[in-house]
Amino acid sequence: MINQVRVSLKEIVGGGYKTYWNYKGRYRVVKGGRGSKKSTTTALNIVNRMMEYPLANTLVVRKVFKDHKDSTYAQLKWAIKRLKVEHLWEAKLSPLEITYKPTGQKILFRGLDDPMSVTSITVDVGFLCWAWFEEAYQIMNEDDFDKVDMSIRGELPSGYFKQITLTFNPWNEKHWLKRRFFDVQQKNILAMTTNYLCNEFLGADDRELFEWMKKHNPRRYKIEGLGEWGIAEGAIFTNWREFAFDKSEIIKRPGVKSAFGLDFGFTVDPTAFPASVVDPKNREIFIFDEIYEKGLLNNEIADAIKNKGYQKEIIIADAAEPKSIVELRKYGIRKIKAAEKGPDSVKAGIQFLQQFSIYIHPSCTNASMEFSNYVWERNKEGQMINKPADEYNHLIDALRYSMEPIRKRMRVR
Incomplete structure (x- = not known):
């Protein structure tokens, strides 16, 4: 028997992400400023979903593998604890993975600096259903994304779905992410923008930093505060x-x-x-x-x-x-x-x-x-x-x- 723990997702997740949380299309893309809850909400969503879908596994991707430990890995462990289900999960550093103990489902971590580790993934239990690209803006080469995208394939049982999630800060409007996901309207793409204003968990000192940025550095506030695209015109270095x-x-x-x-x-x-x-x-x-x-x-x-x-x-x-x-x-x-x-x-x-x-x-x-x-x-x-x-x-x-x-x-x- 699995001990049941009751928590309020509404209280834990907060507002601003209802559509994102429930979306089941192929691509779920969110650009946002700092403090916009995009990464923590994604971590909570992945943990919750995997317990809901006992045959689903998740691949978490960053440009550089070593960056996982202090970012996505730590965020997912935080999410497990926040949902009060840490007794059901096991996190390991070698190999870097998190396992749902009742079923053997896994959250796997890979870096694009080791392409073979990304394209040759197999799972012991169930299916590889979902992938999360954190700090997706760092991926300058669209082909690197496509290789992982194509690895999430195959027939799934009834009620399951395949999905790629991308979260990032929108530094430059010339990035391929804008053209690929934000300049189009397709039924299999959810592309949204969030910012710190929807984060009810920020402290007063955090909000003061954003107000300081708004007053003293409006261009940076537009990107890091409001989550809007950075303007690429007037680049100093093109070499x-x-x-x-x-x-x-x-x-x-x-x-x-x-x-x-x-x-x-x-x-x-x-x-x-x-x-x-x-x-x-x-x-x-x-x-x-x-x-x-x-x-x-x-x-x-x-x-x-x-x-x-x-x-x-x-x-x-x-x-x-x-x-x-x-x-x-x-x-x-x-x-x-x-x-x-x-x-x-x-x-x-x-x-x-x-x-x-x-x-x-x-x-x-x-x-x-x-x-x-x-x-x-x-x-x-x-x-x-x-x-x-x-x-x-x-x-x-x-x-x-x-x-x-x-x-x-x-x-x-």
């Missing part, structure tokens, strides 16, 4: 693309240099740390790793750098925080230096980066996001001016800092 390069091959080239930069952040902005290999002769930059996180204290920044193994590298950091630089040295980041900011250093740094072909490894999702959204500022009349907008530029600023030694050497030559 970049994602490329799954092999760093070990790049560093064999003669004359290549490493470049590490650091831009400090905390509450509103993230601390950003890009790691790159630079080929000055061929004018190529290869961004292969990143740290991108809010709320990090200086000792935590040092720990993050050490965990990546970069504590012995020369790191060029934002000169506006000399105290933080001194503290990081005390925490073992001995070779950190302040950037040499001068007149028009931002424009000069941008112009220098524009002379390179920039390749971003697919695992560096935040770098791709910033390069997609870094645009020129507009005046009150809506005309672009020769000044970059002060947003989506934290990794890019840190990349500028990291390139200072290379720019000096090239200028001398």
Whole structure:
């Protein structure tokens, strides 16, 4: 006998998602701002559905597999606990999966950085019915999505249905997701937009952050607050693309240099740390790793750098925080230096980066996001001016800092 637990889904899920919760068409797509409940609601829905459909299994997909542990895996475990059914589920880290103990149904986790693991999925019990793409905006290649879409196939028992769910923040209107799901009207697509205003569980301090953003950064508020598409016009960098390069091959080239930069952040902005290999002769930059996180204290920044193994590298950091630089040295980041900011250093740094072909490894999702959204500022009349907008530029600023030694050497030559 399974112990019965009564909970109120209305109280747990809240408002704003009734249509989404009950939809059974092929594609269920929700773009939303931060704090819009889209991911937590999806996690609750998956757990509830799997207990309702004893032959259904779920595949959860992210662009990079390692990102599951602290996002979708944690959210689904939270949902299980929130629904008070943790005694019925078993979560494992190796292999990463969650099992419904009464039936053996599974929630499986995969990353697009290992294509074979995605396309060769089999389940022990029942059928693979559903897939959830979290942070779907990070998937730049529509073909990668199609491969998983095609793997959800085959006849199902009466009453069952196949469905692909996609949740994401809508950074750029040129993304294939807009054309594929939002610019069309098809009976098998539910495409909706949500935002923090429907989230009754947010605290007063969370709402204050959105109000601050609304007043001080309206473009960012439109995307991250209201969940509207970001405007792609006026992109500063068009000389970049994602490329799954092999760093070990790049560093064999003669004359290549490493470049590490650091831009400090905390509450509103993230601390950003890009790691790159630079080929000055061929004018190529290869961004292969990143740290991108809010709320990090200086000792935590040092720990993050050490965990990546970069504590012995020369790191060029934002000169506006000399105290933080001194503290990081005390925490073992001995070779950190302040950037040499001068007149028009931002424009000069941008112009220098524009002379390179920039390749971003697919695992560096935040770098791709910033390069997609870094645009020129507009005046009150809506005309672009020769000044970059002060947003989506934290990794890019840190990349500028990291390139200072290379720019000096090239200028001398």
